[in-house]
Amino acid sequence: xxxxxxxxxxxxxxxxxxxxxxxxxxxxxxxxxxxxxxxxxxxxxxxxxxxxxxxxxxxxxxxxxxxxxxxxxxxxxxxxxxxxxxxxxxxxxxxxxxxxxxxxxxxxxxxxxxxxxxxxxxxxxxxxxxxxxxxxxxxxxxxxxxxxxxxxxxxxxxxxxxxxxxxxxxxxxxxxxxxxxxxxxxxxxxxxxxxxx
Ligand code: FES
Numbered sequence: 001x002x003x004x005x006x007x008x009x010x011x012x013x014x015x016x017x018x019x020x021x022x023x024x025x026x027x028x029x030x031x032x033x034x035x036x037x038x039x040x041x042x043x044x045x046x047x048x049x050x051x052x053x054x055x056x057x058x059x060x061x062x063x064x065x066x067x068x069x070x071x072x073x074x075x076x077x078x079x080x081x082x083x084x085x086x087x088x089x090x091x092x093x094x095x096x097x098x099x100x101x102x103x104x105x106x107x108x109x110x111x112x113x114x115x116x117x118x119x120x121x122x123x124x125x126x127x128x129x130x131x132x133x134x135x136x137x138x139x140x141x142x143x144x145x146x147x148x149x150x151x152x153x154x155x156x157x158x159x160x161x162x163x164x165x166x167x168x169x170x171x172x173x174x175x176x177x178x179x180x181x182x183x184x185x186x187x188x189x190x191x192x193x194x195x196x197x
Pocket of ligand 1: 128154156171
């Protein structure tokens with residue numbers, strides 16, 4: 001009788017121990033699965049393309065996004081803004097963007113697939129500060145009486161036009177970079193994948 005009781009207690013003990021091990025194993029087995037269910041933020045940080053909705057972007061306005069940890073700007077340029085690009089070419093270091101970075105679909109005078117929509121990496125090519133938008137023209141800009149609109153880097157005073165092209169005689173050596181991008185439709189841009197020219 002005593003042997004039977006001892007055997008029964010051992011059996012119960014072993015049952016409790018093995019089911020506990022099974023439960024712990026289940027947790028460890030489930031963990032990789034749960035982690036693999038949430039990859040989007042990690043993929044985004046690693047450089048996955050990002051979509052930018054410009055349906056509410058009005059002429060003369062700018063929206064910002066982050067791609068690969070960098071600021072991406074999208075500017076809706078007015079006809080006046082586009083006209084200013086031609087007028088100031090003599091003041092620029094590299095007006096044809098021959099030595100700057102831009103995808104094939106932005107290798108033109110506007111540095112963009114669609115003239116009115118500029119897509120730009122918002123980082124100064126001097127030491128990496130983020131320039132500020134200065135879209136007001138003339139004295140209202142606080143830059144100069146004949147300022148036609150563009151971007152100004154507050155760190156050391158580099159100036160860029162409304163295509164991200166750098167002016168002469170400033171510290172920044174190159175035009176700001178245009179990232180690879182493509183239009184998914186009229187109001188949705190995918191940054192991180194190059195479109196056709
Ligand atoms: S980092 Fe922009 S001018 Fe120096």
